[in-house]
Amino acid sequence: MSERLRFRGARVVDPASGRDEVADVVAQDGVVVPVEPGANETVLDCDGLVLAPGLVDLHTHLRQPGREDAETVETGCRAAALGGYTAVAPMANTDPVADHAAVIHEVRELGRLAGLCDVFPVGAITRGLEGETMAELGEMVEAGVRIFSDDGRCVPTARILRNALTYARTFEGVVIAEHCEDGTLAEGGQMHEGLPSTTLGLAGQPREAEEIVVARDLALARLSRGRLHLCHLSSAGSVEMVRRAKADGLLVSAEVTPHHLVFCDEDLRTYDTNRKVNPPLRSPEDRAALAAGLADGTIDVVATDHAPHAVEDKEVEFDQAPFGTIGLETALAVVMTHLVEPEVISLARAIEALSTNPARILGAAGHGGPIEPGRPANLVVFDPAAAWTPEPPFASRSRNSAFIGHPLHGRVVHTMLRGELVVADGKAQR
Amino acid sequence: MNQHLLSIHDVSAADITRILDVAESFREVGTRVIKKVPALRGRTIVNLFYENSTRTRISFELAAKRLSADVINFTTSGTSVAKGESLKDTALTLQAMGADAIVIRHSSSGSPLTLTRWVKGSVINAGDGTHEHPTQALLDLYTMRDRLGRLDGLRVAIVGDVLHSRVARSLSHALATMGAEATLVGPPTLIPDDVTAWGVQVSHDLESVLPKLDVCYMLRVQRERQRQQYFPSVREYARLFGLTRERVTMLPEGALVMHPGPMNRGVEIDSDVADLPRSVIEEQVTNGIAIRMSLLYLLLGGSGAEEATADV
Numbered sequence: 001m002s003e004r005l006r007f008r009g010a011r012v013v014d015p016a017s018g019r020d021e022v023a024d025v026v027a028q029d030g031v032v033v034p035v036e037p038g039a040n041e042t043v044l045d046c047d048g049l050v051l052a053p054g055l056v057d058l059h060t061h062l063r064q065p066g067r068e069d070a071e072t073v074e075t076g077c078r079a080a081a082l083g084g085y086t087a088v089a090p091m092a093n094t095d096p097v098a099d100h101a102a103v104i105h106e107v108r109e110l111g112r113l114a115g116l117c118d119v120f121p122v123g124a125i126t127r128g129l130e131g132e133t134m135a136e137l138g139e140m141v142e143a144g145v146r147i148f149s150d151d152g153r154c155v156p157t158a159r160i161l162r163n164a165l166t167y168a169r170t171f172e173g174v175v176i177a178e179h180c181e182d183g184t185l186a187e188g189g190q191m192h193e194g195l196p197s198t199t200l201g202l203a204g205q206p207r208e209a210e211e212i213v214v215a216r217d218l219a220l221a222r223l224s225r226g227r228l229h230l231c232h233l234s235s236a237g238s239v240e241m242v243r244r245a246k247a248d249g250l251l252v253s254a255e256v257t258p259h260h261l262v263f264c265d266e267d268l269r270t271y272d273t274n275r276k277v278n279p280p281l282r283s284p285e286d287r288a289a290l291a292a293g294l295a296d297g298t299i300d301v302v303a304t305d306h307a308p309h310a311v312e313d314k315e316v317e318f319d320q321a322p323f324g325t326i327g328l329e330t331a332l333a334v335v336m337t338h339l340v341e342p343e344v345i346s347l348a349r350a351i352e353a354l355s356t357n358p359a360r361i362l363g364a365a366g367h368g369g370p371i372e373p374g375r376p377a378n379l380v381v382f383d384p385a386a387a388w389t390p391e392p393p394f395a396s397r398s399r400n401s402a403f404i405g406h407p408l409h410g411r412v413v414h415t416m417l418r419g420e421l422v423v424a425d426g427k428a429q430r
Numbered sequence: 431m432n433q434h435l436l437s438i439h440d441v442s443a444a445d446i447t448r449i450l451d452v453a454e455s456f457r458e459v460g461t462r463v464i465k466k467v468p469a470l471r472g473r474t475i476v477n478l479f480y481e482n483s484t485r486t487r488i489s490f491e492l493a494a495k496r497l498s499a500d501v502i503n504f505t506t507s508g509t510s511v512a513k514g515e516s517l518k519d520t521a522l523t524l525q526a527m528g529a530d531a532i533v534i535r536h537s538s539s540g541s542p543l544t545l546t547r548w549v550k551g552s553v554i555n556a557g558d559g560t561h562e563h564p565t566q567a568l569l570d571l572y573t574m575r576d577r578l579g580r581l582d583g584l585r586v587a588i589v590g591d592v593l594h595s596r597v598a599r600s601l602s603h604a605l606a607t608m609g610a611e612a613t614l615v616g617p618p619t620l621i622p623d624d625v626t627a628w629g630v631q632v633s634h635d636l637e638s639v640l641p642k643l644d645v646c647y648m649l650r651v652q653r654e655r656q657r658q659q660y661f662p663s664v665r666e667y668a669r670l671f672g673l674t675r676e677r678v679t680m681l682p683e684g685a686l687v688m689h690p691g692p693m694n695r696g697v698e699i700d701s702d703v704a705d706l707p708r709s710v711i712e713e714q715v716t717n718g719i720a721i722r723m724s725l726l727y728l729l730l731g732g733s734g735a736e737e738a739t740a741d742v
Contacts, residue, residue, distance in 0.1 A: 195627050198593075198625060199628070200539060201559050201561030201599060202539050202560075202561075270543065271539075271540030271543055315516070315518050316516060316518070317517055317538030317540070318538060318541075318544070319538045319559070320538060
């Protein structure tokens with residue numbers, strides 16, 4: 001018998017079981033065990049803290065293989081663990097592309113060796129992300145893949161996406177995840193198109209570049225009866241289309257990033273390249289619609305789109321910088337500060353969007369709760385009130401955070417991965 | 431005055447008036463046999479040009495030299511930049527060499543602001559991407575005031591490719607600041623819908639606007655916009671929005687024709703029109719030197735600026 005560990009007196013928030021109560025949770029031998037007085041147990045006082053199922057990030061870029069100068073599986077997993085994540089789904093746009101089983105195995109193995117959080121690689125829909133021929137989805141499903149995406153790009157033609165959605169029905173629980181962007185309309189766009197882009201002299205991407213593809217993809221989901229997940233929604237129109245599609249019974253899910261819930265195009269007035277993201281930060285009205293969509297369940301998931309970029313790639317002229325912000329270390333605090341504290345969503349809804357729902361979509365059975373005896377002890381304990389301000393350096397190898405200098409509340413204290421405290425008292429243990 | 435000149439939005443009406451007034455006293459220097467005053471002797475000004483712009487660079491260079499400053503021209507071809515040096519490293523190098531002011535021209539919007547993060551001296555925006563060109567707006571205001579005697583209440587049309595024009599952005603705001611009435615004219619593909627928030631009017635009909643103007647300001651229209659399908663052809667653009675010799679007669683007597691240069695004769699402006707007495711395009715160039723002298727002087731001159739101008 002290994003050591004027993006008791007989290008004492010935490011507010012246990014577990015949407016999968018509907019629990020929200022102050023209680024003890026005990027872990028031993030990698031799993032949750034019944035709360036009984038036990039000998040030789042270590043007690044962690046969790047008074048005033050929240051205990052929840054470990055967070056699950058459906059949309060991560062770990063950059064390995066290919067850009068290990070920006071992030072590695074290990075540094076990304078450390079950032080994830082410190083952010084309260086016990087599972088991440090790294091996207092396929094690595095070099096080489098994760099469009100075959102060998103890369104999938106490599107990335108998962110690197111995650112296993114790091115031992116900081118579980119890694120569920122996303123496979124490419126098309127070979128080389130080129131949008132022309134379908135990758136061998138079956139081989140990757142055998143290697144454990146459940147989500148396929150050409151993220152970073154949209155599948156360009158309706159026919160190929162239709163076939164991918166239809167073909168994916170061969171496999172149980174497989175999801176096609178789309179980055180919705182009409183490249184011909186968005187081409188060259190540095191930020192959302194509107195008065196701020198016009199005044200700043202930056203080429204704009206209209207929200208219609210996203211909405212056109214959301215409309216197309218929902219039509220194809222209907223046609224194919226496939227399972228569709230829409231990545232990082234950014235516009236009010238997209239949210240409304242997803243709301244209607246769900247009411248019509250389509251098998252569709254959707255995600256939003258923390259940065260789209262907090263910032264808008266007006267926040268680019270200083271030409272801060274860390275806020276240059278794709279899809280772009282849109283108007284305050286779009287931001288409000290995203291929060292409303294998250295609150296009413298139209299949007300299922302908060303996913304980081306953690307996109308590390310080397311400092312020399314981001315510290316350049318605005319139009320020369322790549323898109324993306326890191327987010328694993330700040331996502332929980334951003335949701336707590338900007339959505340839970342102002343009572344836009346409840347704490348339970350926040351955990352559902354950060355853990356329960358993404359675990360379900362990812363098919364990560366050991367994650368997302370319920371926190372019950374016999375279940376893997378993948379847990380996060382955090383202080384919902386702790387104030388801090390993100391500043392580099394980060395555990396991520398990159399420092400391109402849109403939240404630098406932005407005061408937040410909510411800090412991870414412990415992260416437990418299958419019974420092991422990989423983060424204890426806010427410090428990574430590996 | 432602020433430390434930098436990055437955007438005309440940072441300059442108040444009072445400051446604009448002061449810049450124009452000081453330029454007035456400097457213009458006389460350009461008419462002397464010895465066109466030089468010692469105002470900035472010993473100061474170092476770097477012209478950092480990432481885009482070819484001979485006229486703007488020469489204008490800044492002459493302005494600095496007439497103030498007796500030491501001028502370094504740093505253009506990007508054949509330099510460390512051509513070898514891949516970043517803006518940041520170039521900035522740190524210039525900083526280490528003790529530049530008092532950096533005049534930057536860059537194809538990327540916002541790069542003058544970005545540059546201020548890495549240097550201690552003044553940064554002057556000499557045109558950044560499709561964002562702003564504040565010294566052009568100032569010399570245009572100077573020329574209008576010089577010729578027409580006032581700015582308040584002037585009716586000015588800015589005609590052409592507003593979408594891609596840094597001149598239009600700076601000039602629109604500068605005119606609004608000084609109480610002039612600006613109308614932006616062009617096809618809707620080249621006039622963003624939301625520009626009315628700048629305090630300007632919008633029209634897609636040049637001929638209806640011309641009879642009410644004090645100034646008709648033509649923007650350069652690049653032939654590349656045809657390839658990008660902002661309009662079907664240069665020929666059609668010229669037919670609808672060019673200032674032809676027929677159209678120019680619709681302007682009231684005394685109204686000016688202006689252009690920031692370089693002109694595309696036969697596209698936005700007919701050759702004959704550019705050479706009419708009411709066209710003040712060369713005066714704009716001449717006044718540009720005085721305006722840039724004024725700016726450099728006010729930005730670098732410090733607290734003694736007022737007294738020193740008394741005896742230039």
